[in-house]
Amino acid sequence: MNKDLTYTSYLKVDDLLALQKPLSQPQAPDELLFIITHQSYELWFRLLITELDRVVGLIAQETLFPAFHLLERVSLVFKNLIQQLDVLETMTPVAFNQFRSQLNPASGFQSWQFRELELLLGGATQDYSRFAALEPEWFEKVMARGNKPNLRTAFISLLKNRGFLSNTDPAQEIKEAVLKIYQQPVQDELQTLCEFLIEVDEQVMLWRFRHVQMVERMIGMKHGTGGSLGVSYLETTLKKKFFPELWQARTQMGTY
C-alpha cells in the first residue's frame, strides 16, 4: 500500500486541469466546452488505438473470443463519442464564432490519433504531405502506423489461414469467403467476427455522418479552419468503409 496515494495524485488531476488553455481574449464562454470535448476525444482515441492493437495481435494468434470482447468495447466507445457531439451542439454558431477565427489554421483534420485509427482499422494511406512540414513528428507517427499490421490485414490473414483465400486475395475472393462463412447453419466464430467487424465499420461511418451534420449546423457551407471546403469535403468521406466486402456480400445473402 502507498499511504501517500490519493485520487488527485494517482489520476494527476491537477496536471489534467492545467491543460485547458482558451485562446480568446476576452474569453469566449464556450471555448472551454470546445477544448474539453476535443481533449476527451483524444483520450478515447488513445484507448481505441491501444485496444485495436490488442485485437490485431489476438486475431493473429487466432484467439478470437477475447478479441470479440475488445471489439465490442471499441464499438461502444465510438457510440459514446457520437453522443458527446450532442453536448457540443448546445453551443450556438454565434457563440462558436466568438473564438473560431483564433483556431486557424488548426483543425480536427490534423488529429494524428484519428489518422492512426483510420490506418489501424485498415484504411488506405492518404496524402498527409501538407502537414509534414508543419508537424514532422506527426507525419512520422502516421507513416510508421501505415507500415504495421491492421485490423483488415489481420482479418485477411485469418481467412487465408483457414483456407478461404488463395494468395492472390482480390476483393472478389474475400466477398466469396464472407458468403461461405455466413452459409452455415450454426453461427461459428468467423461469422461472429464478421458481425463485430461490420459493427465497428458502421460506428465509424455513423461518427463521420454525425460530425458532418454538426459541422453544417455550426458553420453552414463555410470553409474549414484546416483549409478544406468544410462540409463539401467531409461529405466525400461518408462512404468510406474498412470492410467493403462485408457490406457487398449482403446483397447476395440468402439463407443457409
Ligand code: HEM
Ligand atoms: C464546432 C465543432 C466542430 C467543427 C465546426 C468542425 C469542423 C470540421 C471541418 C470543417 C473539418 C474539415 C477539415 C477542415 O478543417 O478544413 C473537420 C475535420 C475533422 N474534425 Fe471536426 N469539427 C468540429 C468538432 C470536432 C470534434 C469534437 C472532433 C473530435 C476529435 C473533430 C474531429 C475531426 C476530424 C478527425 C476531422 C478529419 C475528418 C476527415 O478528414 O475525415 N471535429 N472538422
